[in-house]
Amino acid sequence: MTKSEMSQALLAAKKAKGLTWQQLSAACGLAELYLASVCYGESSATEESAKKLAQTLDVGEPVMRAMTEYALKGNSLEHRAIPSDPFLYRFYEILAVYGLSLKDVIQEKLGDGIVSAVDFTMDVQRQADPKGDRVLITMNGKFLPYKRW
């Protein structure tokens, strides 16, 4: 069973059962976004989480097993360097417009290094607003200073 077959099975089961990411998150103890990335085949789950998720979604052993494996990541962009979906593109645009500012402000505070995308968590919240609801995205990454040797 490939990661892609696993992904189709999980997303189909979620739709069939009418469960939201929030409900699945509550059931298996993983954060919504991390959980979704497991289902999209980008992240791997521990055997324990995978079992809970498999049980909740009523999918078989091979799907459960596939969740614990390590996949080729980075497939959100498919064959394109620049995503054509408008939702995805906006995050590319933020990088294009604010990238250098982000780098300068953070490096001024913490030195020569990067923000890890591996020792990293992300959260998303809906923020009610009379002028139109807003989305609050929080990224939390370890700062990794460049080793000098």
Added chain:
Amino acid sequence: MTKSEMSQALLAAKKAKGLTWQQLSAACGLAELYLASVCYGESSATEESAKKLAQTLDVGEPVMRAMTEYALKGNSLEHRAIPSDPFLYRFYEILAVYGLSLKDVIQEKLGDGIVSAVDFTMDVQRQADPKGDRVLITMNGKFLPYKRW
């Protein structure tokens, strides 16, 4: 005076005076990241902010004037679709790895639409941590539902 010349002048003045983004932010009333994006020629400033910034950095009228103009944005990526700088690249990687999950979780909560990169603010904080400091990046964008017509 082009935006690029303005940018060089502002960054040189900031370095010469030994001011941090935080100090400049306090002096002109713009958030650190927005301020930096003005100095990198990506965002425009109101005449009032531009004047305060010009005064603090001791740059002339043409530089001040240039800050109020509207530039071609998106230059953080230069001639590349994919940034080669490791700091910048990590944000591209987050999109590649978590893009579809982000889209799915947010659209499940708010419907068919996007998170604005224009009606948008971003903040960055250093988070002390005994296992190595972390960086907290908060993005706050208006959710724009697709208009059906």
Added chain:
Amino acid sequence: MTKSEMSQALLAAKKAKGLTWQQLSAACGLAELYLASVCYGESSATEESAKKLAQTLDVGEPVMRAMTEYALKGNSLEHRAIPSDPFLYRFYEILAVYGLSLKDVIQEKLGDGIVSAVDFTMDVQRQADPKGDRVLITMNGKFLPYKRW
């Protein structure tokens, strides 16, 4: 059922029944272009519109359901950054030739911001002309000023 399968089903049904976009528009209350973008799998429909459309085209529940889902958009360009179809290409060319002029004229009128492609409608009309009929395309997008923070 994927968006792509849904799209094939809808377009096949439209052809089989010999209905025009105008007739479908009258039947389901969506504008021609929006309706077409639903059928091409780019836009989503409310359950109400989807039901009317499914009824008119005599397609089943799964097709109807698929119309209400949120797809990865932007597939008109397939695997190419630049469309090879001459009809599609002309709109790319308009951007290449008049893009900067459009940006300058609009920003001079409304300030630093963009024209939304999300809070957006588009209409197309045939304009009879003895020297050869013309096409009138009207785009109506909300102006989104850049938030300063």
Added chain:
Amino acid sequence: MTKSEMSQALLAAKKAKGLTWQQLSAACGLAELYLASVCYGESSATEESAKKLAQTLDVGEPVMRAMTEYALKGNSLEHRAIPSDPFLYRFYEILAVYGLSLKDVIQEKLGDGIVSAVDFTMDVQRQADPKGDRVLITMNGKFLPYKRW
């Protein structure tokens, strides 16, 4: 004098004199967008229009002469196939999302052909709206049916 030097001269003169595109349009009898495209070096002007524009902007003979020449068009995109400026990008996105729908609806009405980007005019209007002003862009292109031979 290259088209690019001409363009810099014209835009600098316009800024120095504090004239808007609307005022220049009134002075030389060309529509705002066409006029802007002449100044950006994309379109050519008749000797008569060029002279009026040169007079209004107080630029010399070589600049005037350069306006009447035929340039390499399409420079709004510079070295990129996909524009990185958010304002420009939205028009690329409209093509990506609504391209096939536009093609289908128009070809159903007028047959196998294209909308000309040469026998073409474009207009832009600000539309006041209490929920946020909107921009109305009107494209008017001759329909060119494919010749069968």
Added chain:
Amino acid sequence: MTKSEMSQALLAAKKAKGLTWQQLSAACGLAELYLASVCYGESSATEESAKKLAQTLDVGEPVMRAMTEYALKGNSLEHRAIPSDPFLYRFYEILAVYGLSLKDVIQEKLGDGIVSAVDFTMDVQRQADPKGDRVLITMNGKFLPYKRW
């Protein structure tokens, strides 16, 4: 039936019957090159021509019907911007080497505009030559002057 399936059916039938483009051209009244472009799924045929062609090649109603539809054009290049087939490449090379000269000579004669690739015919002839036969390709396109507005 997709354009691509139609194309396979027509080319297979042509091969099976051992007919040349010239013979097919005589049978259905379309020029060789236009006829070939119909069979490759790039151009559309009137119902009358399609019927004659279907009869001559003994293909069924769906193939005939498909010939009258409007396809996504431009597939000679497949997924490449630059064709890798040597025959096709030579025409790309002619553009690379003589493009600017062609533009300059034609625009000097006819003004700011383009040669239409839509109101356009093309013919090809074998020219016997003792030093090796030559190919004569004639392109005939309407000159479209840029509209000034």
Added chain:
Amino acid sequence: MTKSEMSQALLAAKKAKGLTWQQLSAACGLAELYLASVCYGESSATEESAKKLAQTLDVGEPVMRAMTEYALKGNSLEHRAIPSDPFLYRFYEILAVYGLSLKDVIQEKLGDGIVSAVDFTMDVQRQADPKGDRVLITMNGKFLPYKRW
């Protein structure tokens, strides 16, 4: 003196003297398009032609000498695989739309081979037409059969 400097010198001299390609062609005995390609630095001239051209345009020895040298060809496309100028693009489009048809029709007539872009001439004529003038482009290339060995 580089080919690019030579090109600027020749085109400037042509403009200053107000000569057309046709007049230059008459003066130096080269066809208009070939002559233009010499001036754009794509083709080389014999010493005899170069001298006549230098004399007519009143340019010095180094320019004359540069015309006889062999340059890197193919610069009409600059840094792009696909030309952004609409005039140039139409020829790319003809290749994209009619490329396979051209290949099939010609190879059926002459066998496995290509049309040379080196043993090649091209001519362009204005064709008066009450419905709008047309351009007649004639390409004449030696057919080169693939050698079997």
Added chain:
Amino acid sequence: MTKSEMSQALLAAKKAKGLTWQQLSAACGLAELYLASVCYGESSATEESAKKLAQTLDVGEPVMRAMTEYALKGNSLEHRAIPSDPFLYRFYEILAVYGLSLKDVIQEKLGDGIVSAVDFTMDVQRQADPKGDRVLITMNGKFLPYKRW
């Protein structure tokens, strides 16, 4: 039968019979490299050669017939402009490193022109060497001088 199916059939038969290119070359009278290019679907064979090859490899009439057809060439590179296989890449590297030298040395000897890749043969020999065997590749192409017109 497509060229790609033909290719698979021929290579499978060659492997099944345990024949080398040299043995096949002896059997059908084509040079090893040309023969291989026929089997990879790049070159076409005369009916006579195709029959001999079909007989030797014991493949049927459709495979034989397919060998005589003219294919889209250039598939060694698949979807990449730059080959990722190290064997293939070295030839790309030779072009990158020695291309300009080759052009200069050959054009100095023979004038403005190219070395034909169509009226062209290639041979490969193993050269025993105590320090490690070497490969001798000989390319023999007609020099095609640029026609001046």
Added chain:
Amino acid sequence: MTKSEMSQALLAAKKAKGLTWQQLSAACGLAELYLASVCYGESSATEESAKKLAQTLDVGEPVMRAMTEYALKGNSLEHRAIPSDPFLYRFYEILAVYGLSLKDVIQEKLGDGIVSAVDFTMDVQRQADPKGDRVLITMNGKFLPYKRW
């Protein structure tokens, strides 16, 4: 002195003195093609060869010194993955058309490995031919078998 400045100096001196690659080769004891690649800044020369060459071409110490340095190689292709010059392109085409055949024939003879482009020599000869002179290019590369470990 950069490699590029060195290259300009050497090629200018060669032209000024009217020397051919053959004459230079005789003077400094390097093969024509290798010598040319030194002058184009792709290869390095020993101090001895560099001195002879500098003397013959009458260029100074810094140019001589620069010839002995190790440059970034591969500049024949400039900013393009696929060369636009027709002379250079033919070698790319040979790779596209005959690449797989070359790989298969050579690997069948010598096993899993590559032909070195480093332990490599190349020679070019003019071959007189009544039907048009030919060019004979000989590449001689060490076969490097893949190490198994």
Added chain:
Amino acid sequence: MTKSEMSQALLAAKKAKGLTWQQLSAACGLAELYLASVCYGESSATEESAKKLAQTLDVGEPVMRAMTEYALKGNSLEHRAIPSDPFLYRFYEILAVYGLSLKDVIQEKLGDGIVSAVDFTMDVQRQADPKGDRVLITMNGKFLPYKRW
């Protein structure tokens, strides 16, 4: 049996049997990384190694045979020039950041040449570290000096 089918068979058998690369390495006498590259279809095995591996993994003759064949290498990157998987990307980044330094330091020590990727071995070790385990990657390649001729 294609290399890709072979690869799937081998990886599936390894998973089914629950064997590690280290255990397989011990069983067949190939180093872990080389062995893995055989299983991923990049490297070829001698008949002896292939037999041992086939026996250990209990796969049939065709899989064994396929391991001894020479494949098109370089598939780790699939259709992308730049890998999107974060693990793979880091090695691309090392090249981007330290490439020139590596070249300069090595060439200063050994002269004008390259480090072979063919006469090459690679080893990987886990290095326990209280601050987080590390990975030690050792590359050992023959230095190939450029041949001067």
Added chain:
Amino acid sequence: MTKSEMSQALLAAKKAKGLTWQQLSAACGLAELYLASVCYGESSATEESAKKLAQTLDVGEPVMRAMTEYALKGNSLEHRAIPSDPFLYRFYEILAVYGLSLKDVIQEKLGDGIVSAVDFTMDVQRQADPKGDRVLITMNGKFLPYKRW
């Protein structure tokens, strides 16, 4: 002073003084490769190391200061995704050929994660060998397990 100007100054001083990377390393206490990456503008130095290096190379305060700044990294590849220099390319090739094997072997040993290119050191040694000297490259990177949240 830009990083690029700093780099030119440092490399020129090193050449002028005839110092090797090893000698510079001894003088300033940084490893050869790290030191080189400081001089190529990729890495930053502490004030202490920068001062020692500036003293040894006799360069002024601005150069010293520039060494302590944080640059845009990743310039070894310039404008290309794939390096054209053969030395640099071999490391790209190692990734293309052995990338998946490296990922699989390391992830099997250490789990879902990456090898850091930031908490990372690299060393290079010449290894004498009678069959031709070899180069030993050692990469030592912290393993960063994916955080599950």
